[in-house]
Amino acid sequence: MNGKEAAGKKALEEIQEGMTIGLGTGSTVYFFLKALAEKVAAGFKITGVATSQQTIELAKKWNIPMRALNEVTTIDVTIDGADEVDPDLTGIKGGGGALLYEKMVAKVSTRRVWIVDSSKKVEQLGAFPLPVEVIPFGWKHVEAALSEKGYLPKLRRDSEGHPYVTDAHHYILDLHLHSIADPVLLAIELDHLTGVVEHGLFIGITEKVLVGYPDGHVETMVKH
Numbered sequence: 001m002n003g004k005e006a007a008g009k010k011a012l013e014e015i016q017e018g019m020t021i022g023l024g025t026g027s028t029v030y031f032f033l034k035a036l037a038e039k040v041a042a043g044f045k046i047t048g049v050a051t052s053q054q055t056i057e058l059a060k061k062w063n064i065p066m067r068a069l070n071e072v073t074t075i076d077v078t079i080d081g082a083d084e085v086d087p088d089l090t091g092i093k094g095g096g097g098a099l100l101y102e103k104m105v106a107k108v109s110t111r112r113v114w115i116v117d118s119s120k121k122v123e124q125l126g127a128f129p130l131p132v133e134v135i136p137f138g139w140k141h142v143e144a145a146l147s148e149k150g151y152l153p154k155l156r157r158d159s160e161g162h163p164y165v166t167d168a169h170h171y172i173l174d175l176h177l178h179s180i181a182d183p184v185l186l187a188i189e190l191d192h193l194t195g196v197v198e199h200g201l202f203i204g205i206t207e208k209v210l211v212g213y214p215d216g217h218v219e220t221m222v223k224h
């Protein structure tokens with residue numbers, strides 16, 4: 001077992017029958033979905049709300065009953081991954097490009113739990129490039145504004161060298177910041193930049209992080 005699998009399986013303890021569950025995106029969520037699908041196959045009843053096309057496809061393949069975000073009024077708990085998590089449970093997300101839908105699903109959830117392997121735990125955020133989702137119209141001007149601030153933006157591209165396009169048909173500029181001294185200030189700044197749809201700073205958005213280690217044990221970080 002690796003850390004991602006350990007954390008993914010542990011997250012099953014957050015789920016009760018009858019719940020509506022936000023289903024995150026990524027390789028750690030994969031293990032959670034797989035374990036959840038086994039319970040569903042045994043008759044356990046839940047409803048999932050996906051944060052990406054990738055997750056919709058996995059849920060379909062594994063017969064997890066799904067609803068769209070517009071079809072539910074509340075989500076009991078969302079289980080999602082993260083790219084970096086600091087001691088305050090502030091995180092960077094969006095490495096897989098699903099940050100906008102992930103943040104929207106998280107915000108209508110009663111509880112949010114992240115599942116990560118131990119490599120994601122950091123003292124200060126920023127070594128992982130911060131994804132900023134932008135509308136394609138005039139994106140070069142947003143890039144120029146971010147460059148001027150010294151944020152070293154780089155347009156994300158797919159394996160064929162074309163701009164990477166999110167599920168919501170936007171582009172992503174990854175900011176190579178190396179360290180983020182004040183995530184709140186940076187989030188406010190990005191929130192006010194015209195052309196930016198969303199950014200990958202998730203502040204005060206999770207209450208619990210399950211951290212899986214290579215030996216299979218899982219540490220629980222909670223908000224103080």
Ligand SMILES: O=C(CO)[C@H](O)[C@H](O)COP(=O)(O)O
Nearest residue numbers: 026027028081094095096098
């Ligand atoms: O934010 C995300 C996708 O947009 C993922 O949750 C994040 O990238 C972590 O992915 P993984 O579990 O594959 O390391």
